[in-house]
Amino acid sequence: xxxxxxxxxxxxxxxxxxxxxxxxxxxxxxxxxxxxxxxxxxxxxxxxxxxxxxxxxxxxxxxxxxxxxxxxxxxxxxxxxxxxxxxxxxxxxxxxxxxxxxxxxxxxxxxxxxxxxxxxxxxxxxxxxxxxxxxxxxxxxxxxxxxxxxx
Numbered sequence: 001x002x003x004x005x006x007x008x009x010x011x012x013x014x015x016x017x018x019x020x021x022x023x024x025x026x027x028x029x030x031x032x033x034x035x036x037x038x039x040x041x042x043x044x045x046x047x048x049x050x051x052x053x054x055x056x057x058x059x060x061x062x063x064x065x066x067x068x069x070x071x072x073x074x075x076x077x078x079x080x081x082x083x084x085x086x087x088x089x090x091x092x093x094x095x096x097x098x099x100x101x102x103x104x105x106x107x108x109x110x111x112x113x114x115x116x117x118x119x120x121x122x123x124x125x126x127x128x129x130x131x132x133x134x135x136x137x138x139x140x141x142x143x144x145x146x147x148x149x150x151x
Contacts, residue, residue, distance in 0.1 A: 058085035069131035089148035
């Protein structure tokens with residue numbers, strides 16, 4: 001490899017690292033993006049997982065111990081790309097909460113794809129009925145600064 005190419009690649013790596021570091025610091029200073037919240041445990045012991053199945057898709061899985069109770073793959077559902085899919089608290093301090101007091105807890109899944117503004121996103125709300133998830137609706141959610149969906 002030529003010396004010019006080595007020098008170019010070294011400078012390119014330094015530049016890329018500086019951009020990555022500065023954007024990470026900006027996120028840490030300005031807000032919190034919970035991209036790693038891909039597993040939650042419900043009050044009754046069941047667990048939910050968000051698992052990447054492709055570049056623009058995730059599978060949501062409901063399990064009890066090791067048994068899969070429900071699973072579905074999402075790619076372009078609810079007018080969004082599922083590049084990232086992660087759980088966010090639906091209410092302060094709660095990843096599952098019975099919003100309308102009907103006996104079924106709701107959970108919120110935030111999605112993110114690189115081309116959309118983070119402050120104008122919505123979380124997808126699912127209702128956990130028996131051993132499945134049913135679409136409940138969406139709610140506006142500021143992905144960058146939002147700590148939970150409903151006040």
